[in-house]
Amino acid sequence: MLRFFAAPEQFREDRVYLDNDEAHHIKKVMRLGTGAVVRIFDGQGREYEVELIVERGAVWGRIIAQVPAVREPELKVTLAQGLAKGEKNELVIQKATEVGVQAIIPLICERSVMKLSPGRNKEERLRRVAREAAKQCQRSVVPTVEAACRIKDIVTRFSLYDTVLLLWEEEQACNLKQTLQELRQKRAIKQLLVLVGPEGGFTAAEAQEAIEHGAYSVSLGPRILRTETAGLVALSAIFYEFDELSL
Amino acid sequence: MLRFFAAPEQFREDRVYLDNDEAHHIKKVMRLGTGAVVRIFDGQGREYEVELIVERGAVWGRIIAQVPAVREPELKVTLAQGLAKGEKNELVIQKATEVGVQAIIPLICERSVMKLSPGRNKEERLRRVAREAAKQCQRSVVPTVEAACRIKDIVTRFSLYDTVLLLWEEEQACNLKQTLQELRQKRAIKQLLVLVGPEGGFTAAEAQEAIEHGAYSVSLGPRILRTETAGLVALSAIFYEFDELSL
Incomplete structure (x- = not known):
């Protein structure tokens, strides 16, 4: 079944109001009309299961039933990932979301080539990638x-985490x-923070x-992994270790 | 130290003759000259450690010493990966090489969107990706x-493998x-074949x-992984299980 996103504040009683992005996707891309039944998740x-009402100005839905969410780890x-060049950051966020990460913190390191400016545009872009990836992987x-x-x-x-690993x-x-x-x-390990350096790695001081x-501080073995590979390999191994790649 | 590739047949006694690609890279990209000392690996x-002789027509090297290779798993x-759209195949090969795969077999599945034609161009392209990734990850x-x-x-x-896993x-x-x-x-498991479906997955018949x-047949858990993610997650988990992500 098709899945769309609406933040918790978009739900009111038995209704959910879709934002412009999702409304556009529903109307123009998927070409759904009133009466279509879809799933809407709140990201938390x-x-x-929701029956859509597609009007000229807006799309909203009537909640039919709550459905069990796909099991979360x-x-x-939390993956704190040294910033890499543009699209690699998006790749990391997409893949980390699929594997099951809870949060991502872009790390600005001495050897980071790309610097996030104080403006929020890039982080907004990364949030959109996470949202799309969550939709995709259910x-x-x-x-x-x-x-x-x-x-x-x-x-x-x-101190917010019970364990911190530095790759x-x-x-x-x-x-x-x-x-x-x-x-x-x-x-017991329940809240894990994993630090991954940028291309070129962490400096000794960092x-x-x-x-x-x-x-x-841990090694991932003798083969040199690119920064965007290292985080994903570590997450995969960690979720494997904790039996989170199981049904 | 800079690393370049030469196939075993390019080595003769204490010399190694670089092919056009690597010669171009040495001369035009890295701008190395006669006397530069680099590493050359044979892919097997x-x-x-080699001292380069850079001539107008060709680049060759005098072998100084054999050096211990980075430990192989x-x-x-072997990863048999359902073909995905163009650049995703390259991503899979690059990442699988970094993690430590021995061989890759592109799988043509019922739901594969991209079909490899009988011509060898695409496979040659994929081989080049593997070679570049091996260079990069040492x-x-x-x-x-x-x-x-x-x-x-x-x-x-x-029967060439002692164990075959189907994701x-x-x-x-x-x-x-x-x-x-x-x-x-x-x-004892020594030769493992891992089968990963294309986007859309294997059909029930396959x-x-x-x-x-x-x-x-095994599951990787409740979150739906894209095809190019599934192979990498499985390889990471497998190498972790077999202590191959260790020094």
């Missing part, structure tokens, strides 16, 4: 794309699997700062 | 890109982790044919 875990993973939660920040800012938020290609001793499995034996604030 | 696991994984083995084939052809080759979104009972861990307890020939 709820999903409904119990493990909440998640009812849209991962949040947080404001871009630097290592020195993100370390102050480490660092200069790490010689610890690998992801061993570290995760040892940590799991000591404590890695050091993260480690001093409690991040576990 | 050997790598050398012990587990040999692997000394270039994954082979085999000729595109259909499910009915590939099932006749299942199938309609699988309701078995997931990747449980299946892999159960299989590992029964036998899946049935693979299963009848011995493939294990």
Whole structure:
């Protein structure tokens, strides 16, 4: 069944009012009319079967029933990803959403080529990518794309997570699997933050700062992964480890 | 150190002769001259430190020493990937090479939108992507890109592998982790073939044919992964399971 998005504030009692983007998609792209039954998800875990009413000015829907949402991972993973060149950021967000990430924080690193300007346009663009990816992969939660920040800012938020992993290609001793499995034996891991450097990697100073604030530095093995690959490989491995790639 | 590629037959005694592509790259892009010391790998696991001799017509090198190649996975994984639209195939090959795949077989499926024509141009293009990705991620083995084939052809080759996995979104009972861990307890897994459908997935008949020939059908969980994501997630999980993302 076709799926569309409406934020929680667009729902009122048994009705949901679609925004312009989705209304356009419904009318002009999918060419649906009044009476069509679709699914609408609110991006925060709820999903409904809805009968559409397509009017000239607006599209709204009458809620028929709430439907069970596709299972979200119990493990909440936030990916803090060093900014790469334009479309690679979108690739990372799309793929991370499919795999099951909870939130994405663009990281501005010393070696980042692309810098997010204070204007919000790029982050808005990234949020749209997350929303489209959630639609596609049938998640009812849209991962949040947080404001871009630097290592020195993100370390102050480490306490929001119970575990912080730093993927660092200069790490010689610890690998992801061993570290995760040892940590799991000591404590429950429910909120995980994963830091991935930009092309060229974290500088030693950046890695050091993260480690001093409690991040576990891990290697992903001998093959050099591009930045946009590293995050996805790590997420896949983490969700595999925590049995989140299961029915 | 800069890395270039030369096939085994381009090595003669203590010399190596670069092909036109690599010679162009050395002269025109990297602007290296005689005396530059680089690494040259043969795509089959050997790598050398080489002093370049840059002449007007050709570039060749004098081998200084063999160097240890970056560790290749012990587990040999072949990814048979349902053909997707153009650039997605290249993305799959690039990422699969980084993660550590041994070989890639483009699969022509009933729901494949893109069809490989008998001409070899597209496969040649895919081989070039694998070679460039191997250069980038410092692997000394270039994954082979085999000729595109259909499910009915590939099932006749299942006996070349000790285990065949079919990623199938309609699988309701078995997931990747449980299946892999159960299989590992029964036998050594060294040669693994992973089948991934195209956009739209395998048809029930295709899946049935693979299963009848011995493939294990597995799910990657409740979130719907795009075809180009599914292969990479599965490879990441498999290499994680087999401790191949370790130093």
